[in-house]
Amino acid sequence: MILINLLPHREEARLKRKEAFKVAVVGSMMLGALLVAVVYLVYQSSLTDQRERNETLKAEIKSLEVQIKEISNIEAEIAALKARQKAVEDLQSDRNAQTYLMNELVKQLPDGVYVTSMRQEGQTILIQGVAQSNQRVSEVLKNFSSGSPWFARPELLEIQAGTVNLSPRDQRRVANFGMRFQLLRASDVEKAAEAAAKK
Template identity: 45%
Template sequence: MIKINLLPHREAKRKERINAFYAMLLMALIMGAVVVLAVGGFIASKISMQNERNDFIKAENTRLDGEIKKIATLKQEIEALKARQQAVEDLQSDRNQPVYLMDELVKQTPEGIYLKSFKQTGQRVALNGYAQSNERVSELLRNLSNNSAWLERPDLIEIRSTGVGQGRSAKKVFDFTVNVGIKRPKENEQVGPGSPVKNNVQAGAPSPAKS
């Protein structure tokens, strides 16, 4: 006996294919959403970690800037302390300068020179006096330049011929002005054996300048 299917089987198969397509589309959408959420979460986690690192770097930079400012302040304080220490050392070394100056003038002033006055301005001293000849002044300059432990860089400011005395006692001399620098002794010169400071202190006050 022949059986004939009169049902619309083609429409049924088409409907099944449509339902399967929609099911696959739904599954693809669900999988895509899961992938997007997973990738988004991973990227968000990485961004959060990088932001934390950036915040840490910013905090460390701020801390280092503060330390750098402290170091700069400490350097300024150290320089100020060094300047104060140098000022104290200069005052200490300058305290006995008049004694050393007088002693050196006695030692380095040759015969034939009479010192009238001297004036100290800072580390320079202006010497004024009479000399029997130009050669005497040249000798004084050589002594101050080469033989003195406390005086240096003498400069002849002025020299002129003049007369002193009256009548038979009148003499022709040379009035001169010399500018010379005073050395500040180094620490080893102040405390070392045989140093100018020690020898001068032991020798006592100097005698008047030679005439």
């Protein structure tokens, strides 16, 4: 006996292939969706980690900014304390400055030179005086510039010829002068002495 298959086997094979294709497409779509979800979750996780790191860095930056402000405040306080300390040291060292000034004036003024007035503005001393001649005034300048450790930068402001009446009959020609120089602080004199001793 011969068996004949009258069923549409080609159609069934085609339907099976279509269903297999549909299953493969749905499986591929599901696999693709799964891959997309995994990639999305990985990126979200890395974004979250980066945001947390950024927040941590921002918090650290704020903390460091506060510390920087505190440091700048401390530096300002230190500078103010140093300025006060220097002022106290200057006052302490300048306590005897007038004595040194008078002592040095006596030593450095040659015979025939007289101081008529003296004024101090800070560390600058202005003197007015009378000398027997212009040579005596130049001697004063020389003595002030190189003969005294307490005086610096002497400068002749003016010199004028004048006369002095010693008696009704005796008149002498003199040179009236004005001079300016710096009175050094005791600390500066000590530093200069130490530098000279090292040479």
